[in-house]
Amino acid sequence: MTVLRLENVSRWYGNVVAVNGVSMEIGPGVTGLLGPNGAGKSTLIHMMGGFIPPSSGTITLDGEPIWRNPAIYRRLGLVPERETAYDFLTGRQFVLAMAKLFRLPDPEAATDRALALVEMEPAQHRVIGKYSKGMKQRIKMASALVHDPPVLLLDEPFNGMDPRQRLHLMDLIRRMAAEGRTILFSSHILEEVERIAEHIEVVVAGRHAASGDFRAIRRLMSDRPHQFLVRSSDDRTLAAAIIADGSARGVELTGKGVRVEATDFRRFTWLLPRLAKQHGVRLWEVSPADESLESVFEYLVAR
Amino acid sequence: MNVTIALITLRSMLSRRRALLLFLLPAVLLSLAAALNITDNTEPGTAAGVLQQFALATLLPLLALIAGTGVIGPEIDDGQIMYILTKPIGRHVVVLTKLVVAIALVVAFAVVPTLVAGLLLRGTATGLAQGFTVGVLAAGVAYTAVFVALAVASRSAVTIGLLYALVWESLLAQFAPGARSVSIQQWGLSIADAITSSSAVEATVRTPVAVLLLAAVTVAGTALAVMRLRTLSVASAE
Numbered sequence: 001m002t003v004l005r006l007e008n009v010s011r012w013y014g015n016v017v018a019v020n021g022v023s024m025e026i027g028p029g030v031t032g033l034l035g036p037n038g039a040g041k042s043t044l045i046h047m048m049g050g051f052i053p054p055s056s057g058t059i060t061l062d063g064e065p066i067w068r069n070p071a072i073y074r075r076l077g078l079v080p081e082r083e084t085a086y087d088f089l090t091g092r093q094f095v096l097a098m099a100k101l102f103r104l105p106d107p108e109a110a111t112d113r114a115l116a117l118v119e120m121e122p123a124q125h126r127v128i129g130k131y132s133k134g135m136k137q138r139i140k141m142a143s144a145l146v147h148d149p150p151v152l153l154l155d156e157p158f159n160g161m162d163p164r165q166r167l168h169l170m171d172l173i174r175r176m177a178a179e180g181r182t183i184l185f186s187s188h189i190l191e192e193v194e195r196i197a198e199h200i201e202v203v204v205a206g207r208h209a210a211s212g213d214f215r216a217i218r219r220l221m222s223d224r225p226h227q228f229l230v231r232s233s234d235d236r237t238l239a240a241a242i243i244a245d246g247s248a249r250g251v252e253l254t255g256k257g258v259r260v261e262a263t264d265f266r267r268f269t270w271l272l273p274r275l276a277k278q279h280g281v282r283l284w285e286v287s288p289a290d291e292s293l294e295s296v297f298e299y300l301v302a303r
Numbered sequence: 304m305n306v307t308i309a310l311i312t313l314r315s316m317l318s319r320r321r322a323l324l325l326f327l328l329p330a331v332l333l334s335l336a337a338a339l340n341i342t343d344n345t346e347p348g349t350a351a352g353v354l355q356q357f358a359l360a361t362l363l364p365l366l367a368l369i370a371g372t373g374v375i376g377p378e379i380d381d382g383q384i385m386y387i388l389t390k391p392i393g394r395h396v397v398v399l400t401k402l403v404v405a406i407a408l409v410v411a412f413a414v415v416p417t418l419v420a421g422l423l424l425r426g427t428a429t430g431l432a433q434g435f436t437v438g439v440l441a442a443g444v445a446y447t448a449v450f451v452a453l454a455v456a457s458r459s460a461v462t463i464g465l466l467y468a469l470v471w472e473s474l475l476a477q478f479a480p481g482a483r484s485v486s487i488q489q490w491g492l493s494i495a496d497a498i499t500s501s502s503a504v505e506a507t508v509r510t511p512v513a514v515l516l517l518a519a520v521t522v523a524g525t526a527l528a529v530m531r532l533r534t535l536s537v538a539s540a541e
Contacts, residue, residue, distance in 0.1 A: 051385065052536040070392060071391050082381070082382040098386065101387065
């Protein structure tokens with residue numbers, strides 16, 4: 001069993017703290033590293049991949065340090081976010097070169113296997129510079145898988161992919177995990193993480209904000225107070241009815257409609273149409289007022 | 304030395320637009336030598352002037368700069384170096400391989416053209432061609448080691464390298480004789496001077512000192528590059 005362990009890891013650049021006292025343990029299966037842009041996800045992945053040292057704390061793979069330990073790469077595959085690969089090589093030449101750099105006993109066979117895994121055989125003889133974003137992502141993936149590592153780190157792997165490529169990659173990641181690998185990928189999109197990660201680590205503003213399976217994180221996220229703006233044929237009656245029910249913490253009549261702060265998201269969304277019907281009020285518009293992911297994350301951090 | 308890294312590096316060097324410069328500079332030297340040869344302007348003073356001013360003082364530093372920074376700088380800048388650094392390969396192997404490729408390019412595009420130009424100008428008389436060939440080779444190795452180290456250590460390696468080669472070695476050395484002894488170019492010239500019997504070549508640094516300094520700079524540059532690559536932080540995307 002392969003375990004990546006972070007103990008009280010911090011990283012700062014001058015006065016700027018990018019990662020602040022993060023401890024986590026990543027074991028077999030798919031772990032999603034979730035957080036808004038600029039939260040420190042890339043910094044964390046770069047530290048786990050041995051590209052930058054932690055300013056304090058330790059990162060180990062099965063007890064071995066990662067920083068300044070090139071031998072660790074026999075057991076670690078890394079797919080960086082940046083799109084650049086060696087654009088002048090063909091996909092096959094690139095993966096084969098990586099296989100040779102790992103000094104695999106049969107680099108040609110390993111290349112065949114890796115290309116088949118990401119279904120890139122048809123395009124293997126084309127130059128990487130001419131690939132689509134999704135194809136580049138897959139060839140990078142093949143290069144990271146060519147030595148069959150037990151641990152795979154992916155930095156924002158779904159960025160710039162179309163829905164079909166996204167599904168394909170999700171499927172691939174699931175298959176990799178089913179083979180017993182430890183996979184960590186970063187994303188700022190909850191839906192992506194939720195679809196493939198069994199375990200989620202949430203990072204916000206450099207801090208470890210939450211950890212658990214996606215249901216727990218989802219609950220944390222939907223249990224927070226939600227703000228809605230409701231426009232209706234009779235705002236005043238509706239506001240009184242919502243207040244009387246008790247599933248909202250605050251109701252405010254504004255020029256644009258009723259602003260509601262619901263404490264119980266599920267009950268409120270179930271209740272609103274019933275209340276409206278009961279009091280003969282027509283709903284024109286119900287819109288969430290603070291649904292940006294950033295506000296969700298802010299709420300998690302504040303807890 | 305790692306053959307796979309060497310081949311990738313060589314391909315990237317020759318497929319970039321910069322590669323044109325690699326061909327252009329020696330072409331100028333060879334055309335100049337050929338033109339002088341045809342017009343019979345091959346007296347020792349002219350030949351030594353061309354080899355010293357153009358081959359050693361201009362062509363060599365520029366080529367070593369293009370080759371030395373080119374083998375690793377762009378790769379660090381756009382993050383491709385990640386693919387090599389995430390392999391179970393010692394960083395000293397990476398640096399030595401890059402250095403060997405850069406030196407091979409310098410030999411092909413500066414040392415060999417210098418030899419050919421020298422032969423066109425003076426034949427093998429007074430050992431002028433041979434002297435400059437060895438001098439350019441020795442200085443080329445040192446320049447390349449310095450520029451590889453610069454490329455690992457700084458993102459403005461090309462600018463710093465140009466300032467050193469053009470401002471320090473060419474301009475300053477003319478006016479401040481002291482600066483002349485801290486100049487790879489002068490050390491190379493000293494070696495050329497030791498080999499040729501021509502009186503048209505006059506070096507200011509004694510040959511044993513020059514050899515020692517060239518070796519020291521080469522070793523120091525290589526060691527610095529290895530050290531810096533070992534702790535290279537690839538800039539975060541955020």
